[in-house]
Amino acid sequence: xxxxxEENYLKTILVLSMEKGYVPVHVLSQELNVKMPxxxxxxxxxxxxxxxxxxxxxxxxxxxxxxxxxxxxLRRHRLTETFLFERMGLGWEHVHSIAEQIEHIQSGLFFDxxxxxxxxxxxxxxxxxxxxxxxxxxxxSRTRLSNHKEGETVxxxxxxxxxxxxxxFLNNKNLKLGTAIKIESIEPYDGSLTVSYDDRQEILSKMxxxxxxxx
Amino acid sequence: xxxxxEENYLKTILVLSMEKGYVPVHVLSQELNVKMPxxxxxxxxxxxxxxxxxxxxxxxxxxxxxxxxxxxxLRRHRLTETFLFERMGLGWEHVHSIAEQIEHIQSGLFFDxxxxxxxxxxxxxxxxxxxxxxxxxxxxSRTRLSNHKEGETVxxxxxxxxxxxxxxFLNNKNLKLGTAIKIESIEPYDGSLTVSYDDRQEILSKMxxxxxxxx
DNA sequence: ATAATAGATTAGATTAATCTAACAATAGAA
DNA sequence: TTCTATTGTTAGATTAATCTAATCTATTAT
Numbered sequence: 001x002x003x004x005x006e007e008n009y010l011k012t013i014l015v016l017s018m019e020k021g022y023v024p025v026h027v028l029s030q031e032l033n034v035k036m037p038x039x040x041x042x043x044x045x046x047x048x049x050x051x052x053x054x055x056x057x058x059x060x061x062x063x064x065x066x067x068x069x070x071x072x073x074l075r076r077h078r079l080t081e082t083f084l085f086e087r088m089g090l091g092w093e094h095v096h097s098i099a100e101q102i103e104h105i106q107s108g109l110f111f112d113x114x115x116x117x118x119x120x121x122x123x124x125x126x127x128x129x130x131x132x133x134x135x136x137x138x139x140x141s142r143t144r145l146s147n148h149k150e151g152e153t154v155x156x157x158x159x160x161x162x163x164x165x166x167x168x169f170l171n172n173k174n175l176k177l178g179t180a181i182k183i184e185s186i187e188p189y190d191g192s193l194t195v196s197y198d199d200r201q202e203i204l205s206k207m208x209x210x211x212x213x214x215x
Numbered sequence: 216x217x218x219x220x221e222e223n224y225l226k227t228i229l230v231l232s233m234e235k236g237y238v239p240v241h242v243l244s245q246e247l248n249v250k251m252p253x254x255x256x257x258x259x260x261x262x263x264x265x266x267x268x269x270x271x272x273x274x275x276x277x278x279x280x281x282x283x284x285x286x287x288x289l290r291r292h293r294l295t296e297t298f299l300f301e302r303m304g305l306g307w308e309h310v311h312s313i314a315e316q317i318e319h320i321q322s323g324l325f326f327d328x329x330x331x332x333x334x335x336x337x338x339x340x341x342x343x344x345x346x347x348x349x350x351x352x353x354x355x356s357r358t359r360l361s362n363h364k365e366g367e368t369v370x371x372x373x374x375x376x377x378x379x380x381x382x383x384f385l386n387n388k389n390l391k392l393g394t395a396i397k398i399e400s401i402e403p404y405d406g407s408l409t410v411s412y413d414d415r416q417e418i419l420s421k422m423x424x425x426x427x428x429x430x
Numbered sequence: 431a432t433a434a435t436a437g438a439t440t441a442g443a444t445t446a447a448t449c450t451a452a453c454a455a456t457a458g459a460a
Numbered sequence: 461t462t463c464t465a466t467t468g469t470t471a472g473a474t475t476a477a478t479c480t481a482a483t484c485t486a487t488t489a490t
Contacts, residue, residue, distance in 0.1 A: 005477065026437060038478055040439060045476090057438060057485060088328050101320045107313045113303050220447065241467060253448055255469060260446090272455060272468060 002049075004104045007073050008032065009042055010051060011103075013062055014070035022059040068135035075131040076103040076111055078124040083114045085125050092125075093164045127158020127177060127213060145181070146191065146209035153182040154214035156197075161211045173202055181214065217264075219319045222288050223247065224257055225266060226318075228277055229285035237274040283350035290346040291318040291326055293339040298329045300340050307340075308379045342373025342392055342428060360396070361406065361424035368397040369429035371412075376426045388417055396429065 002010070012031050016023040029039035047054040051066035062070060080099040084090045090098070105111075115121075115133075123129050123140070131137045142158055156179045159166065170176075175197070184194040184201065191206035204212075217225070227246050231238045244254035262269040266281035277285060295314040299305045305313070320326075330336075330348075338344050338355070346352045357373055371394045374381065385391075390412070399409040399416065406421035419427075 003476070024437075025439095034477085035479065036438065037440080037480085042477080084325075088325075088332065090324065090328060094322070094324055098320065098322045098325050101322070102317070105313065105316045107309070107316075109305065109309055110299075110303075110313050113305060117303065218446070239467075240469095249447085250449065251468065252450085252470080257447080 002051075002069065006042070006046065006049075006051075007069075007104055009039075009046065010062070010066060010070040011073040011077065013052065013060055014067065014074060017060075017062065022061045024059045028060065071131040071135040071137050072133075073103055074137070075133070075135070076105075078128060078130045079111055079114050079118070079121075082118055082121055082124045082130070087117060092162060092167065096162070123158070126162055140213075142213040142215055144210050145183075145193070145204070145212040145214050146206055148183055148214070150183055150186050153180060155179070156181055156212055157215050158213035159211055160213055166211060169208070174198065174200075175212075217266075217284065221257070221261065221264075221266075222284075222319055224254075224261065225277070225281060225285040226288040226292065228267065228275055229282065229289060232275075232277065237276045239274045243275065286346040286350040286352050288318055289352070290348070290350070291320075293343060293345045294326055294329050294333070294336075297333055297336055297339045297345070302332060307377060307382065311377065338373070340392075341377060355428075357428040357430055359425050360398075360408070360419070360427040360429050361421055363398055363429070365398055365401050368395060370394070371396055371427055372430050373428035374426055375428060381426060384423070389413065389415075390427075 009028070009032065013023055013028060016027060016031060025036055025039050025043065029036045032039065043052060043054045043060055046052045046066065050063055051069060053061045053063060077099050080102045081095045084095045084098055085092060121130055122138070127140070127142070129138055129140045140158070144160070145154065145156070148154055156175060157177055159170070175181075179197050181195050181197045184196055186193050191209070193204050193206075193209050195202055195204055224243070224247065228238055228243060231242060231246060240251055240254050240258065244251045247254065258267060258269045258275055261267045261281065265278055266284060268276045268278060292314050295317045296310045299310045299313055300307060336345055337353070342355075342357070344353050344355045355373070359375070360369065360371070363369055371390060372392060374385070390396075394412050396410050396412045399411055401408050406424070408419050408421075408424050410417055410419055
Protein backbone atom coordinates (compact mmCIF):
# COMPACT_ATOMS: atom_id res chain seq x y z
CA UNK A 1 0.00 0.00 0.00
CA UNK A 2 1.30 3.42 -0.98
CA UNK A 3 0.29 6.23 1.39
CA UNK A 4 -0.96 9.61 0.25
CA UNK A 5 2.33 11.21 1.28
CA GLU A 6 4.35 8.61 -0.58
CA GLU A 7 2.24 9.32 -3.65
CA ASN A 8 3.14 12.98 -3.40
CA TYR A 9 6.83 12.17 -3.22
CA LEU A 10 6.63 9.83 -6.20
CA LYS A 11 4.77 12.29 -8.38
CA THR A 12 7.18 15.07 -7.48
CA ILE A 13 10.22 12.91 -8.20
CA LEU A 14 8.76 11.99 -11.58
CA VAL A 15 8.11 15.59 -12.57
CA LEU A 16 11.49 16.81 -11.29
CA SER A 17 13.38 14.01 -12.99
CA MET A 18 11.70 14.42 -16.38
CA GLU A 19 14.82 16.08 -17.80
CA LYS A 20 17.84 14.56 -16.13
CA GLY A 21 16.41 11.24 -14.98
CA TYR A 22 17.35 11.82 -11.34
CA VAL A 23 16.80 14.33 -8.52
CA PRO A 24 19.08 15.46 -5.66
CA VAL A 25 17.57 15.23 -2.20
CA HIS A 26 17.64 18.96 -1.53
CA VAL A 27 15.69 19.75 -4.71
CA LEU A 28 13.00 17.26 -3.75
CA SER A 29 12.75 18.53 -0.21
CA GLN A 30 12.51 22.10 -1.41
CA GLU A 31 9.75 21.26 -3.88
CA LEU A 32 7.75 19.44 -1.22
CA ASN A 33 8.34 22.02 1.48
CA VAL A 34 9.90 19.57 3.89
CA LYS A 35 13.36 19.53 5.46
CA MET A 36 16.11 17.37 3.99
CA PRO A 37 16.08 14.72 6.73
CA UNK A 38 12.38 14.20 6.09
CA UNK A 39 12.92 13.58 2.40
CA UNK A 40 15.96 11.45 3.23
CA UNK A 41 14.09 9.07 5.47
CA UNK A 42 11.20 8.91 3.05
CA UNK A 43 13.63 7.86 0.32
CA UNK A 44 14.76 4.97 2.50
CA UNK A 45 11.13 3.88 2.78
CA UNK A 46 10.53 4.18 -0.95
CA UNK A 47 13.77 2.29 -1.60
CA UNK A 48 12.57 -0.51 0.71
CA UNK A 49 9.37 -0.63 -1.31
CA UNK A 50 11.46 -0.77 -4.49
CA UNK A 51 9.95 2.40 -5.85
CA UNK A 52 13.26 4.32 -6.06
CA UNK A 53 16.96 3.56 -6.31
CA UNK A 54 18.72 5.34 -3.47
CA UNK A 55 22.30 5.16 -2.23
CA UNK A 56 23.89 7.51 0.32
CA UNK A 57 25.11 10.78 -1.16
CA UNK A 58 23.71 9.92 -4.56
CA UNK A 59 20.66 11.42 -6.26
CA UNK A 60 17.29 9.71 -6.43
CA UNK A 61 16.10 7.71 -9.44
CA UNK A 62 12.73 6.03 -9.91
CA UNK A 63 12.60 2.27 -10.50
CA UNK A 64 10.35 1.02 -13.29
CA UNK A 65 7.73 0.20 -10.70
CA UNK A 66 8.09 3.68 -9.18
CA UNK A 67 7.91 5.31 -12.58
CA UNK A 68 4.67 3.51 -13.40
CA UNK A 69 3.11 4.38 -10.05
CA UNK A 70 4.14 8.00 -10.41
CA UNK A 71 2.80 8.17 -13.95
CA UNK A 72 -0.58 6.87 -12.78
CA UNK A 73 -0.72 9.58 -10.13
CA LEU A 74 0.22 12.17 -12.72
CA ARG A 75 -2.50 10.74 -14.96
CA ARG A 76 -5.11 11.24 -12.26
CA HIS A 77 -3.81 14.74 -11.60
CA ARG A 78 -3.98 15.87 -15.22
CA LEU A 79 -7.26 14.12 -15.88
CA THR A 80 -8.70 15.91 -12.85
CA GLU A 81 -7.31 19.28 -13.91
CA THR A 82 -8.84 18.81 -17.33
CA PHE A 83 -12.16 17.78 -15.85
CA LEU A 84 -12.29 20.69 -13.42
CA PHE A 85 -11.49 23.12 -16.23
CA GLU A 86 -13.53 21.69 -19.07
CA ARG A 87 -16.51 20.12 -17.34
CA MET A 88 -16.80 22.24 -14.22
CA GLY A 89 -15.67 25.56 -15.61
CA LEU A 90 -13.17 26.31 -12.86
CA GLY A 91 -10.31 28.71 -13.67
CA TRP A 92 -6.80 27.37 -14.31
CA GLU A 93 -5.48 29.22 -11.32
CA HIS A 94 -7.72 27.16 -9.01
CA VAL A 95 -7.58 23.83 -10.76
CA HIS A 96 -4.11 22.73 -9.70
CA SER A 97 -4.53 22.82 -5.93
CA ILE A 98 -7.85 20.97 -6.10
CA ALA A 99 -6.40 18.30 -8.41
CA GLU A 100 -3.50 17.82 -5.97
CA GLN A 101 -6.11 16.58 -3.53
CA ILE A 102 -8.43 14.66 -5.84
CA GLU A 103 -5.57 12.73 -7.49
CA HIS A 104 -5.34 10.59 -4.35
CA ILE A 105 -8.95 9.38 -4.43
CA GLN A 106 -9.08 5.59 -4.46
CA SER A 107 -11.57 4.68 -7.16
CA GLY A 108 -10.77 3.42 -10.60
CA LEU A 109 -14.37 3.97 -11.62
CA PHE A 110 -14.33 7.63 -10.75
CA PHE A 111 -11.32 8.41 -12.93
CA ASP A 112 -12.53 6.13 -15.72
CA UNK A 113 -15.77 8.07 -15.78
CA UNK A 114 -13.89 11.38 -15.95
CA UNK A 115 -11.81 10.01 -18.80
CA UNK A 116 -14.98 8.97 -20.63
CA UNK A 117 -16.69 12.32 -20.07
CA UNK A 118 -13.63 14.05 -21.49
CA UNK A 119 -13.48 11.71 -24.52
CA UNK A 120 -10.21 10.09 -23.49
CA UNK A 121 -7.99 13.13 -23.87
CA UNK A 122 -4.29 12.66 -24.60
CA UNK A 123 -3.19 16.02 -23.29
CA UNK A 124 -4.48 18.45 -20.69
CA UNK A 125 -5.63 21.94 -21.74
CA UNK A 126 -2.03 23.14 -21.37
CA UNK A 127 -0.91 20.57 -23.91
CA UNK A 128 0.88 18.42 -21.31
CA UNK A 129 0.49 14.72 -22.07
CA UNK A 130 -1.82 12.69 -19.84
CA UNK A 131 -0.12 9.35 -19.06
CA UNK A 132 -2.03 6.28 -20.22
CA UNK A 133 -3.98 3.90 -17.97
CA UNK A 134 -0.95 1.60 -18.11
CA UNK A 135 1.28 4.30 -16.65
CA UNK A 136 3.08 5.15 -19.85
CA UNK A 137 3.96 8.75 -20.62
CA UNK A 138 3.91 9.16 -24.38
CA UNK A 139 6.66 11.54 -25.42
CA UNK A 140 4.96 14.69 -26.56
CA SER A 141 7.54 15.40 -29.28
CA ARG A 142 7.33 19.02 -28.27
CA THR A 143 10.31 21.33 -28.13
CA ARG A 144 10.85 24.80 -26.86
CA LEU A 145 10.25 27.59 -29.31
CA SER A 146 13.70 28.85 -28.34
CA ASN A 147 15.30 25.66 -29.68
CA HIS A 148 14.29 26.38 -33.26
CA LYS A 149 16.16 28.18 -36.06
CA GLU A 150 15.46 31.19 -38.23
CA GLY A 151 13.06 30.51 -41.06
CA GLU A 152 11.28 27.57 -39.39
CA THR A 153 7.52 27.55 -39.03
CA VAL A 154 6.13 25.71 -36.00
CA UNK A 155 2.82 25.07 -34.28
CA UNK A 156 2.36 26.40 -30.73
CA UNK A 157 0.89 23.48 -28.77
CA UNK A 158 1.73 23.82 -25.07
CA UNK A 159 3.21 25.93 -22.31
CA UNK A 160 5.85 25.24 -19.76
CA UNK A 161 4.56 27.62 -17.12
CA UNK A 162 0.96 27.73 -15.99
CA UNK A 163 1.20 30.95 -14.00
CA UNK A 164 -1.66 33.32 -14.46
CA UNK A 165 0.69 36.14 -15.46
CA UNK A 166 2.19 34.15 -18.29
CA UNK A 167 -1.18 33.05 -19.60
CA UNK A 168 -2.36 36.63 -19.50
CA PHE A 169 0.76 37.69 -21.40
CA LEU A 170 0.03 35.15 -24.14
CA ASN A 171 -3.54 36.32 -24.29
CA ASN A 172 -2.47 39.91 -24.76
CA LYS A 173 -0.31 38.92 -27.71
CA ASN A 174 -3.17 36.79 -29.04
CA LEU A 175 -0.94 33.71 -28.88
CA LYS A 176 -3.30 30.76 -28.67
CA LEU A 177 -2.58 27.04 -28.69
CA GLY A 178 -2.65 25.87 -32.28
CA THR A 179 -1.28 29.11 -33.73
CA ALA A 180 1.29 28.68 -36.54
CA ILE A 181 4.38 30.74 -35.83
CA LYS A 182 7.17 31.63 -38.25
CA ILE A 183 10.56 32.56 -36.83
CA GLU A 184 11.70 35.54 -38.88
CA SER A 185 14.98 36.20 -37.08
CA ILE A 186 16.88 35.59 -33.88
CA GLU A 187 18.84 38.28 -32.08
CA PRO A 188 22.24 36.70 -31.27
CA TYR A 189 22.87 38.97 -28.30
CA ASP A 190 19.95 38.04 -26.02
CA GLY A 191 18.31 35.22 -27.95
CA SER A 192 15.05 37.10 -28.51
CA LEU A 193 13.01 36.11 -31.54
CA THR A 194 11.13 38.08 -34.13
CA VAL A 195 8.14 35.95 -35.08
CA SER A 196 5.10 36.32 -37.28
CA TYR A 197 1.67 34.74 -36.97
CA ASP A 198 -1.91 35.65 -37.88
CA ASP A 199 -0.65 38.51 -40.11
CA ARG A 200 1.19 40.20 -37.27
CA GLN A 201 4.77 40.42 -36.13
CA GLU A 202 6.05 40.37 -32.55
CA ILE A 203 9.33 40.16 -30.68
CA LEU A 204 9.46 37.48 -27.97
CA SER A 205 12.18 37.42 -25.32
CA LYS A 206 14.20 34.24 -24.76
CA MET A 207 12.45 33.84 -21.39
CA UNK A 208 9.09 33.68 -23.12
CA UNK A 209 10.34 31.48 -26.00
CA UNK A 210 11.62 29.02 -23.39
CA UNK A 211 8.15 28.62 -21.98
CA UNK A 212 6.40 28.07 -25.29
CA UNK A 213 6.33 24.47 -26.51
CA UNK A 214 5.89 23.80 -30.23
CA UNK A 215 5.87 20.97 -32.77
CA UNK B 216 -7.35 23.06 12.11
CA UNK B 217 -9.52 19.96 11.97
CA UNK B 218 -7.78 16.89 10.58
CA UNK B 219 -9.34 14.52 8.07
CA UNK B 220 -9.78 11.88 10.77
CA GLU B 221 -11.40 14.34 13.13
CA GLU B 222 -13.79 15.27 10.34
CA ASN B 223 -14.77 11.63 10.00
CA TYR B 224 -15.47 11.37 13.72
CA LEU B 225 -17.54 14.55 13.71
CA LYS B 226 -19.64 13.51 10.74
CA THR B 227 -20.27 10.09 12.22
CA ILE B 228 -21.24 11.52 15.60
CA LEU B 229 -23.69 13.85 13.88
CA VAL B 230 -25.34 11.08 11.91
CA LEU B 231 -25.49 8.70 14.86
CA SER B 232 -26.88 11.33 17.21
CA MET B 233 -29.59 12.53 14.85
CA GLU B 234 -32.24 10.70 16.87
CA LYS B 235 -31.18 10.76 20.50
CA GLY B 236 -28.84 13.75 20.49
CA TYR B 237 -25.93 11.77 21.89
CA VAL B 238 -23.83 8.68 21.13
CA PRO B 239 -22.20 6.11 23.44
CA VAL B 240 -18.49 5.53 22.80
CA HIS B 241 -18.90 1.91 21.76
CA VAL B 242 -21.43 2.76 19.07
CA LEU B 243 -19.13 5.37 17.62
CA SER B 244 -16.11 3.09 17.66
CA GLN B 245 -18.08 0.32 16.01
CA GLU B 246 -19.32 2.60 13.27
CA LEU B 247 -15.82 3.88 12.54
CA ASN B 248 -14.18 0.47 12.76
CA VAL B 249 -11.79 1.50 15.50
CA LYS B 250 -11.34 0.14 19.01
CA MET B 251 -12.94 1.90 21.96
CA PRO B 252 -9.72 3.37 23.35
CA UNK B 253 -9.09 5.01 20.00
CA UNK B 254 -12.48 6.68 19.97
CA UNK B 255 -12.06 7.54 23.63
CA UNK B 256 -8.82 9.43 23.15
CA UNK B 257 -10.15 11.11 20.06
CA UNK B 258 -13.11 12.36 22.11
CA UNK B 259 -10.66 13.96 24.52
CA UNK B 260 -9.05 15.77 21.62
CA UNK B 261 -12.39 16.92 20.23
CA UNK B 262 -13.43 18.05 23.71
CA UNK B 263 -10.21 20.10 23.98
CA UNK B 264 -11.11 21.69 20.67
CA UNK B 265 -14.61 22.37 22.01
CA UNK B 266 -16.26 20.33 19.29
CA UNK B 267 -17.92 17.84 21.67
CA UNK B 268 -19.03 17.69 25.30
CA UNK B 269 -17.40 14.67 26.87
CA UNK B 270 -17.27 13.54 30.49
CA UNK B 271 -16.04 10.15 31.70
CA UNK B 272 -18.64 7.38 31.46
CA UNK B 273 -21.11 9.67 29.76
CA UNK B 274 -22.15 9.60 26.11
CA UNK B 275 -20.86 12.05 23.52
CA UNK B 276 -22.75 15.17 22.50
CA UNK B 277 -21.74 17.71 19.86
CA UNK B 278 -21.28 21.34 20.87
CA UNK B 279 -22.87 24.00 18.67
CA UNK B 280 -19.49 24.51 17.02
CA UNK B 281 -19.12 20.78 16.50
CA UNK B 282 -22.61 20.47 15.13
CA UNK B 283 -21.97 23.19 12.57
CA UNK B 284 -18.65 21.68 11.49
CA UNK B 285 -20.22 18.26 11.19
CA UNK B 286 -23.14 19.61 9.20
CA UNK B 287 -20.73 21.24 6.75
CA UNK B 288 -18.95 17.94 6.24
CA LEU B 289 -22.29 16.20 5.72
CA ARG B 290 -23.19 18.93 3.26
CA ARG B 291 -20.07 18.25 1.20
CA HIS B 292 -20.75 14.52 1.39
CA ARG B 293 -24.31 14.73 0.14
CA LEU B 294 -23.52 17.38 -2.44
CA THR B 295 -20.78 15.12 -3.77
CA GLU B 296 -23.01 12.06 -3.82
CA THR B 297 -25.60 14.00 -5.74
CA PHE B 298 -23.01 15.28 -8.18
CA LEU B 299 -21.48 11.86 -8.79
CA PHE B 300 -24.92 10.40 -9.38
CA GLU B 301 -26.60 13.15 -11.36
CA ARG B 302 -23.73 14.78 -13.23
CA MET B 303 -21.33 11.89 -13.61
CA GLY B 304 -23.78 9.04 -13.96
CA LEU B 305 -22.15 6.81 -11.35
CA GLY B 306 -24.32 4.17 -9.66
CA TRP B 307 -25.58 4.70 -6.11
CA GLU B 308 -23.69 1.69 -4.91
CA HIS B 309 -20.39 3.37 -5.83
CA VAL B 310 -21.18 6.94 -4.96
CA HIS B 311 -20.92 6.70 -1.17
CA SER B 312 -17.35 5.49 -0.85
CA ILE B 313 -16.08 8.08 -3.32
CA ALA B 314 -17.97 10.88 -1.56
CA GLU B 315 -16.42 9.76 1.74
CA GLN B 316 -13.09 10.76 0.27
CA ILE B 317 -14.06 13.86 -1.70
CA GLU B 318 -15.92 15.42 1.24
CA HIS B 319 -12.55 16.29 2.78
CA ILE B 320 -11.26 18.33 -0.18
CA GLN B 321 -10.27 21.81 0.95
CA SER B 322 -11.81 24.17 -1.55
CA GLY B 323 -14.90 26.25 -1.08
CA LEU B 324 -14.92 27.02 -4.78
CA PHE B 325 -15.08 23.38 -5.79
CA PHE B 326 -18.16 22.62 -3.71
CA ASP B 327 -19.80 25.93 -4.62
CA UNK B 328 -19.41 25.02 -8.27
CA UNK B 329 -20.96 21.60 -7.66
CA UNK B 330 -23.84 23.25 -5.85
CA UNK B 331 -24.35 25.60 -8.78
CA UNK B 332 -24.19 22.83 -11.37
CA UNK B 333 -26.84 20.94 -9.41
CA UNK B 334 -29.07 24.01 -9.09
CA UNK B 335 -28.65 24.33 -5.33
CA UNK B 336 -30.42 21.13 -4.36
CA UNK B 337 -32.04 20.84 -0.95
CA UNK B 338 -32.00 17.06 -0.78
CA UNK B 339 -29.86 14.32 -2.27
CA UNK B 340 -31.38 11.76 -4.66
CA UNK B 341 -32.38 9.65 -1.64
CA UNK B 342 -34.38 12.53 -0.29
CA UNK B 343 -31.95 13.20 2.57
CA UNK B 344 -31.61 16.92 3.28
CA UNK B 345 -28.36 18.63 2.25
CA UNK B 346 -27.29 20.97 5.09
CA UNK B 347 -27.01 24.64 4.11
CA UNK B 348 -23.76 26.53 3.53
CA UNK B 349 -24.17 27.90 7.05
CA UNK B 350 -24.18 24.42 8.50
CA UNK B 351 -27.87 24.26 9.26
CA UNK B 352 -29.76 21.03 8.75
CA UNK B 353 -33.32 21.89 7.84
CA UNK B 354 -35.67 19.38 9.40
CA UNK B 355 -37.03 17.29 6.61
CA SER B 356 -40.40 16.80 8.28
CA ARG B 357 -40.26 13.23 7.09
CA THR B 358 -41.58 10.34 9.08
CA ARG B 359 -41.49 6.61 8.65
CA LEU B 360 -44.29 5.09 6.66
CA SER B 361 -44.76 2.71 9.58
CA ASN B 362 -45.64 5.65 11.88
CA HIS B 363 -48.79 6.47 10.00
CA LYS B 364 -52.37 5.32 10.54
CA GLU B 365 -54.94 3.51 8.43
CA GLY B 366 -56.64 5.70 5.87
CA GLU B 367 -53.84 8.26 5.60
CA THR B 368 -52.39 9.15 2.22
CA VAL B 369 -48.72 10.15 2.17
CA UNK B 370 -45.97 10.98 -0.32
CA UNK B 371 -42.96 8.69 -0.48
CA UNK B 372 -39.95 11.06 -0.42
CA UNK B 373 -36.90 9.31 0.96
CA UNK B 374 -35.34 6.07 2.14
CA UNK B 375 -33.60 5.10 5.31
CA UNK B 376 -31.39 2.43 3.82
CA UNK B 377 -29.33 2.87 0.70
CA UNK B 378 -28.43 -0.77 0.21
CA UNK B 379 -28.60 -2.04 -3.30
CA UNK B 380 -30.94 -4.86 -2.30
CA UNK B 381 -33.47 -2.48 -0.79
CA UNK B 382 -33.42 -0.15 -3.78
CA UNK B 383 -33.88 -3.12 -6.06
CA PHE B 384 -36.83 -4.24 -3.96
CA LEU B 385 -38.49 -0.83 -4.31
CA ASN B 386 -37.86 -0.90 -8.00
CA ASN B 387 -39.56 -4.27 -8.35
CA LYS B 388 -42.65 -2.91 -6.61
CA ASN B 389 -42.45 0.21 -8.77
CA LEU B 390 -42.18 2.32 -5.64
CA LYS B 391 -40.52 5.55 -6.78
CA LEU B 392 -39.79 8.72 -4.83
CA GLY B 393 -42.76 11.03 -5.23
CA THR B 394 -45.34 8.25 -5.35
CA ALA B 395 -48.56 8.92 -3.41
CA ILE B 396 -49.35 6.00 -1.13
CA LYS B 397 -52.62 5.32 0.66
CA ILE B 398 -52.59 3.11 3.72
CA GLU B 399 -55.57 0.79 3.35
CA SER B 400 -55.09 -1.27 6.50
CA ILE B 401 -52.54 -2.31 9.09
CA GLU B 402 -52.18 -5.86 10.34
CA PRO B 403 -52.02 -5.61 14.16
CA TYR B 404 -50.06 -8.83 14.57
CA ASP B 405 -46.87 -8.02 12.63
CA GLY B 406 -47.41 -4.38 11.69
CA SER B 407 -47.46 -5.04 7.96
CA LEU B 408 -49.38 -2.56 5.82
CA THR B 409 -51.72 -2.97 2.90
CA VAL B 410 -51.14 0.06 0.70
CA SER B 411 -52.37 1.26 -2.67
CA TYR B 412 -50.64 3.47 -5.21
CA ASP B 413 -50.67 3.88 -9.00
CA ASP B 414 -53.83 1.76 -9.25
CA ARG B 415 -52.22 -1.23 -7.58
CA GLN B 416 -52.28 -2.75 -4.14
CA GLU B 417 -49.35 -4.25 -2.23
CA ILE B 418 -48.55 -5.55 1.22
CA LEU B 419 -45.42 -4.08 2.80
CA SER B 420 -43.74 -5.63 5.84
CA LYS B 421 -42.98 -3.50 8.89
CA MET B 422 -39.29 -3.83 8.10
CA UNK B 423 -39.85 -2.20 4.72
CA UNK B 424 -42.27 0.43 6.05
CA UNK B 425 -39.60 1.42 8.59
CA UNK B 426 -37.19 2.22 5.84
CA UNK B 427 -39.57 4.30 3.75
CA UNK B 428 -39.76 7.98 4.67
CA UNK B 429 -42.84 9.95 3.76
CA UNK B 430 -44.46 13.38 4.16
C1' DA C 431 46.22 20.84 -1.37
C1' DT C 432 43.45 22.36 1.93
C1' DA C 433 39.80 25.11 3.81
C1' DA C 434 35.17 26.65 3.33
C1' DT C 435 30.63 25.79 1.80
C1' DA C 436 26.87 23.27 0.07
C1' DG C 437 24.59 19.09 0.41
C1' DA C 438 23.38 14.67 2.84
C1' DT C 439 22.91 11.77 6.87
C1' DT C 440 22.19 10.32 11.71
C1' DA C 441 20.22 10.66 16.11
C1' DG C 442 16.61 11.83 18.83
C1' DA C 443 12.12 14.21 19.67
C1' DT C 444 7.19 15.25 18.49
C1' DT C 445 2.29 14.67 17.00
C1' DA C 446 -1.58 12.09 15.02
C1' DA C 447 -3.85 7.86 14.89
C1' DT C 448 -4.01 3.54 15.95
C1' DC C 449 -3.50 -0.87 18.78
C1' DT C 450 -3.46 -4.47 23.08
C1' DA C 451 -3.75 -5.55 27.82
C1' DA C 452 -5.24 -4.47 32.13
C1' DC C 453 -8.26 -2.17 35.10
C1' DA C 454 -12.66 0.54 36.59
C1' DA C 455 -17.52 1.88 36.54
C1' DT C 456 -22.38 1.21 35.70
C1' DA C 457 -26.53 -1.01 35.03
C1' DG C 458 -29.51 -4.85 34.92
C1' DA C 459 -30.59 -9.56 36.70
C1' DA C 460 -30.87 -12.71 40.29
C1' DT D 461 -28.68 -5.63 47.15
C1' DT D 462 -24.99 -7.81 45.38
C1' DC D 463 -23.02 -10.01 41.29
C1' DT D 464 -21.97 -10.20 36.63
C1' DA D 465 -21.80 -8.59 32.08
C1' DT D 466 -21.39 -4.62 29.36
C1' DT D 467 -19.24 -0.44 28.66
C1' DG D 468 -15.56 2.81 29.39
C1' DT D 469 -10.80 4.28 30.74
C1' DT D 470 -5.68 4.13 31.49
C1' DA D 471 -1.20 2.85 30.38
C1' DG D 472 2.06 1.79 27.20
C1' DA D 473 3.52 0.48 22.44
C1' DT D 474 3.60 1.21 17.30
C1' DT D 475 3.80 3.47 12.69
C1' DA D 476 3.80 7.46 9.61
C1' DA D 477 5.40 11.90 8.93
C1' DT D 478 7.54 15.51 10.43
C1' DC D 479 11.10 18.47 12.95
C1' DT D 480 15.98 20.32 15.08
C1' DA D 481 20.71 19.76 16.15
C1' DA D 482 24.80 17.67 15.23
C1' DT D 483 27.78 15.41 12.15
C1' DC D 484 29.62 13.78 7.92
C1' DT D 485 30.82 14.03 2.72
C1' DA D 486 31.88 16.17 -1.42
C1' DT D 487 32.87 19.93 -4.28
C1' DT D 488 34.82 24.37 -5.21
C1' DA D 489 37.79 28.19 -4.65
C1' DT D 490 41.93 30.01 -3.30
